[in-house]
Amino acid sequence: MSQIATPATGVEKSRKALNRAVIRFAGDSGDGMQLTGEQFTTESAWAGNDLATLPNFPAEIRAPAGTLFGVSSFQLQFGSQRVYTPGDRLDCLVAMNPAALKVHLRDLKTGGLLIVNTQAFDKRNLDKAGYAANPLDEPALAERYRLHKVDMTGLTHEAIKDLPLNTKEKDRTKNFFALGLVSWIYTRPLEPTLAWIEKRFAKNKDIAEANTRVLKAGHAFGETAEIFGEHYAIEPAEMAPGLYRAMTGNRALAWGILAAAQRSKVPVVYGAYPITPASDILHELAMHKRFRVRTIQAEDEIAAVTAAIGASFGGAIGITASSGPGVALKSEGIGLAVTAELPLVVLNIQRAGPSTGMPTKTEQADLMQALYGRNSEAPVVVLAPATPGDCFYVAYEAVRLAAKYMVPVIVLSDGFLANGSEPWLIPDATKLPPIEITFRTEQEGFFPYLRDPATLARPWVRPGTPGLEHRIGGIEKQDVTGNISYDPENHDHMVRTRAEKVRRVAQEIPPTSINGPATGDLLVVGWGGTYGAITAAVEQAQTAGKSVASVHLRHLNPLPPDLGHILREYRKVLVPEINSGQLVRVLRAEYLVDAVGFNRVRGLPLASEEIYEAINQLLGSKP
Amino acid sequence: MTPSGAGAKEAPKYTKKDFESDQDVRWCPGCGDYAILSAIQKTMPDLGIPKEDIVFISGIGCSSRFPYYMNTYGFHTIHGRAPAIATGLRVARPELKIFVVTGDGDGLSIGGNHMLHVLRRNVNLTILLFNNRIYGLTKGQYSPTSELGKVTKSTPVGSADRPVNPLAFALGCGATFVARTVDRNIPHMDEMLKRAAKHKGTGFVEILQNCNVYNDLAWNVIYDRESKVQHELRLEHGKPLLFGPQDDRRALIMEGVTPKVVRAKDVPESTLWVHDEKNVNAAKLLADLFAPEFPIPVGVLAAVDAPVYEDIMLEQEEKAISERGPGDIAKLLTSGDTWKIS
Numbered sequence A: 001m002s003q004i005a006t007p008a009t010g011v012e013k014s015r016k017a018l019n020r021a022v023i024r025f026a027g028d029s030g031d032g033m034q035l036t037g038e039q040f041t042t043e044s045a046w047a048g049n050d051l052a053t054l055p056n057f058p059a060e061i062r063a064p065a066g067t068l069f070g071v072s073s074f075q076l077q078f079g080s081q082r083v084y085t086p087g088d089r090l091d092c093l094v095a096m097n098p099a100a101l102k103v104h105l106r107d108l109k110t111g112g113l114l115i116v117n118t119q120a121f122d123k124r125n126l127d128k129a130g131y132a133a134n135p136l137d138e139p140a141l142a143e144r145y146r147l148h149k150v151d152m153t154g155l156t157h158e159a160i161k162d163l164p165l166n167t168k169e170k171d172r173t174k175n176f177f178a179l180g181l182v183s184w185i186y187t188r189p190l191e192p193t194l195a196w197i198e199k200r201f202a203k204n205k206d207i208a209e210a211n212t213r214v215l216k217a218g219h220a221f222g223e224t225a226e227i228f229g230e231h232y233a234i235e236p237a238e239m240a241p242g243l244y245r246a247m248t249g250n251r252a253l254a255w256g257i258l259a260a261a262q263r264s265k266v267p268v269v270y271g272a273y274p275i276t277p278a279s280d281i282l283h284e285l286a287m288h289k290r291f292r293v294r295t296i297q298a299e300d301e302i303a304a305v306t307a308a309i310g311a312s313f314g315g316a317i318g319i320t321a322s323s324g325p326g327v328a329l330k331s332e333g334i335g336l337a338v339t340a341e342l343p344l345v346v347l348n349i350q351r352a353g354p355s356t357g358m359p360t361k362t363e364q365a366d367l368m369q370a371l372y373g374r375n376s377e378a379p380v381v382v383l384a385p386a387t388p389g390d391c392f393y394v395a396y397e398a399v400r401l402a403a404k405y406m407v408p409v410i411v412l413s414d415g416f417l418a419n420g421s422e423p424w425l426i427p428d429a430t431k432l433p434p435i436e437i438t439f440r441t442e443q444e445g446f447f448p449y450l451r452d453p454a455t456l457a458r459p460w461v462r463p464g465t466p467g468l469e470h471r472i473g474g475i476e477k478q479d480v481t482g483n484i485s486y487d488p489e490n491h492d493h494m495v496r497t498r499a500e501k502v503r504r505v506a507q508e509i510p511p512t513s514i515n516g517p518a519t520g521d522l523l524v525v526g527w528g529g530t531y532g533a534i535t536a537a538v539e540q541a542q543t544a545g546k547s548v549a550s551v552h553l554r555h556l557n558p559l560p561p562d563l564g565h566i567l568r569e570y571r572k573v574l575v576p577e578i579n580s581g582q583l584v585r586v587l588r589a590e591y592l593v594d595a596v597g598f599n600r601v602r603g604l605p606l607a608s609e610e611i612y613e614a615i616n617q618l619l620g621s622k623p
Numbered sequence B: 001m002t003p004s005g006a007g008a009k010e011a012p013k014y015t016k017k018d019f020e021s022d023q024d025v026r027w028c029p030g031c032g033d034y035a036i037l038s039a040i041q042k043t044m045p046d047l048g049i050p051k052e053d054i055v056f057i058s059g060i061g062c063s064s065r066f067p068y069y070m071n072t073y074g075f076h077t078i079h080g081r082a083p084a085i086a087t088g089l090r091v092a093r094p095e096l097k098i099f100v101v102t103g104d105g106d107g108l109s110i111g112g113n114h115m116l117h118v119l120r121r122n123v124n125l126t127i128l129l130f131n132n133r134i135y136g137l138t139k140g141q142y143s144p145t146s147e148l149g150k151v152t153k154s155t156p157v158g159s160a161d162r163p164v165n166p167l168a169f170a171l172g173c174g175a176t177f178v179a180r181t182v183d184r185n186i187p188h189m190d191e192m193l194k195r196a197a198k199h200k201g202t203g204f205v206e207i208l209q210n211c212n213v214y215n216d217l218a219w220n221v222i223y224d225r226e227s228k229v230q231h232e233l234r235l236e237h238g239k240p241l242l243f244g245p246q247d248d249r250r251a252l253i254m255e256g257v258t259p260k261v262v263r264a265k266d267v268p269e270s271t272l273w274v275h276d277e278k279n280v281n282a283a284k285l286l287a288d289l290f291a292p293e294f295p296i297p298v299g300v301l302a303a304v305d306a307p308v309y310e311d312i313m314l315e316q317e318e319k320a321i322s323e324r325g326p327g328d329i330a331k332l333l334t335s336g337d338t339w340k341i342s
Helices: A033-046 A098-107 A123-129 A139-144 A152-159 A167-171 A174-185 A191-200 A205-224 A249-264 A279-286 A301-313 A324-340 A367-372 A390-405 A415-419 A488-508 A528-543 A563-567 A583-591 A608-619 B032-047 B063-069 B082-092 B104-110 B112-121 B166-172 B186-198 B225-231 B280-287 B309-324 B329-333
Strands: A014-018 A020-028 A050-056 A071-079 A090-095 A108-117 A146-150 A230-234 A242-248 A268-272 A293-297 A317-322 A344-350 A381-383 A408-414 A421-425 A471-473 A520-527 A548-553 A555-557 A570-577 A596-599 B054-058 B073-076 B097-103 B125-131 B177-182 B202-208 B232-234 B250-255 B258-263 B296-303 B339-341
Touching (some): A020 A033, A020 A174, A020 A230, A033 A071, A033 A174, A033 A242, A033 A421, A090 A098, A098 A123, A108 A139, A152 A167, A152 A174, A152 A205, A167 A205, A174 A191, A174 A205, A174 A230, A191 A205, A242 A249, A249 A268, A249 A279, A249 A317, A249 A390, A249 A415, A249 B329, A268 A279, A293 B082, A301 A317, A301 A324, A301 A344, A301 B082, A317 A390, A324 A344, A324 A367, A344 A390, A344 A415, A367 A381, A367 A408, A367 A583, A390 A408, A390 A488, A520 A528, A520 A563, A520 A608, A528 A570, A548 A563, A563 A583, B032 B186, B054 B063, B063 B097, B082 B112, B082 B309, B097 B104, B104 B125, B104 B166, B112 B202, B166 B202, B166 B280, B166 B296, B186 B202, B186 B296, B225 B232
Parallel strands (some): A014 A230, A020 A090, A268 A317, A471 B073, A520 A548, A520 A570, A570 A596, B054 B073, B125 B202, B177 B202, B232 B296
Antiparallel strands (some): A050 A071, A050 A421, B250 B258
16 A cells, blocks of 8 residues: 555656546445535536536435445536536446446446445445345456456545544545546546635544545545556636636526526515425525525425515515425415416426426426416416526526516426536626516506506505505406406406416517527427537537537527427427427427427436437438 | 514504495305404504505405405415415515404415414414304305314214314414404404504414304304303403303312312402413413303413514524625625636
8 A cells, every 4th residue: 555655756647638528426325426526526617627417316315325226426527628418428437336336337338437446345235236246256347348446445544544533434535535536537636625625624624634635545546556547638628718616506596586686676585395406495595695585484385485475465576496296286376476467486496206206306397387287377487497507597587577577487497407517607797687676656547457568567566655555366357457357358358468468578588599500401499407418419410410400498488489480490390308298299289390209207317319319310310 | 674563654543434445345244254344444543554554465265355345455365375475475574564364264274284384483463363163155164163063065964073273273383462352242353453463473363253144153152142141251461260240250260280160259369360461371271261161261362472583584684784794696606616717
């Protein structure tokens, strides 16, 4: 082990340049894989690479150690060119135990780099993972992959043997060994991680020292051990100049709300009930009381949405968030906001269902729920962000539209966007579109359901305004006066008016941006978190000379006014979705186009590889 | 903003008429709700609150039509959710005076969960629960306060579930103000409404109300003149618990840990149970008592001080702002780990 302590003494190893790499850290939930991945992400961002991440963890808080279902992983793709997705197949897999190897090996490319922590491959762990014999002894494994058997646990203990920590505490630092080693392999700067350790463990010097030493030991091991013949450099990506930060979707939604609160000068009341994967938005907002965002952890999903509606009635911006099952419970409340014509923003961080489904896994199967999942005719505006950073703009836009049109807006994010991160060009907050909210105070000619001729929005009146006392409610009301009305013609008129109001939001939608030729053989239409995978696949097809373009919809209700025209400019239309075919049904119904779906519902993001294959299949050509 | 309570502005001199809306009242003729509406409209001028600062929130049911008839701000919402709507409104606008009007079905069945949480949070608002022990608007099914064995359309051979006691429920939830009044006793209703409205925190008032169509005289035990004399126990802070005819007063006393009714003249004055609104444990005992074995307590069972939900929330907000200044999105966006690409 002397080589660990010895500084690198000019061991020459070849460094190869790569355009991109996909790596995954996998281990037991207690192995700190999420942290390892996040730190590697920060290092890669520092190195100037573009990147995309995919955290994947069990729903159980402390799943039994060593089991297959207790495996937690963090994947990222980083590159010197634009990176749209966390990647499909792995260039490098780090498996901290047999269960991690068993679950993730299938995703590793033939010839890929496989790094395993040998000490975890004991009888007990092998049994738990269902291995009859140690797979590391199989000659086929080393033939198929570039296998590196590293005693990470042993080397970790060796590096910190003199520190006054117990065995368990020492064990827990081994993820930093893996991080150090992989950081060396891909020439990542250690500075951000060293700074992080210092800050995070400022109150526990021994732990800080242990993590620092183990990180460096892992790095030095790569550098000096004879087993790694080469390592890699990934040049910085060409990215738009400016100040960047790493951004996850949930944080971006929260910050978009804060931006809207500040810009509109109207307080936000955020009602939420804890639910995976939406809770982080509540946690984030609760930290920012200075923005006058008041968070209510409600007794249930129904109270969360109705508290938001009560706040909107009071002249605040009412916002609620959940995931599919919770949004189902909110349906009646959303219907109330539709007929009371109050602003309301509902964030749905979609997850795999039905029912409880797979709470920590992603899906985009709540589009129909957002469009139609309420009793009677209850149209709402539906928006969907395309990337983690885009969540910021979509949340902001949702508030703007809700207030301008006095209408509920549902935002469809998903588990992949929520937890995934990307390098995000920090916007100039002063350049965000204005959110102008005026509360009616003029008594002359006031009626609660008078309408703005352009938006059809009714006046928003804050209780406390003298002379404008009025009553609203869930019962059908006469247009203009707001008086209770059971008149058949009035009801028909109100149903149409509420729908028309939502339709008029189309006047806010900018021309649809087309990635590729304006006319051609195939148009790929997507929405939400599949943006990266679709764009990567379409650009691959374009590079291969195919006549393919893509559009990605942010506005799902109403749809962009130019979409019908665009769809007719291509011979075929492909709609990839992580559901059984929801947007494709809408497009077929709305535009009478023979759109074809590409659908996989596995709780995972779509792979660009499979979309590329689907493109070729529909074009009748070989990849 | 003045947390916890309206009244910062001076209210004009109002009359009952100022609180009557232009809507036709659509309850059944003879419904107890008319008396309650009249009492509330009559009480409003005495609260000294500008009427634009008053909001009535309701759910669904006969009682929930209430906001339409009040010339204040009003929101007739969805079944059972009024406490949650009111909580959101209160958090957004703590300077408003909010009343929640609900019934036994709306407040204790479909909305039971929200009722629990609004009471334990002690949100500053007044809840008026009209208890007629029946579902009226849906035409006569038994309610969560109907007596066991209640024969209705949905229970032709009698209901199988035991009733919930609204007062005991409220106290069990940690309510800080709990009172009971009766729709046929206008002066008492008036007094209870004023007390509840002035309470800092959630004021909960059960109003025994008559549904003359589906459950007529359900509260006859306290309507009938003779029965009322026998059973009504008027709770007065600092006064002993005495009831019954003047010539044959009864006393409610504690024997060990059990309430007991005795002839007043048979016990020494020192053993009488003196009503104390600050004693929540005593209130819990009182809440469970009812005729025929016991008297029917009417009045304020408990009125105690406790922290108010939105006051705490606003204090946290003001503290954050006074310590670190108002939020600035531009600063937040560039905080923490960032890097420049040129």
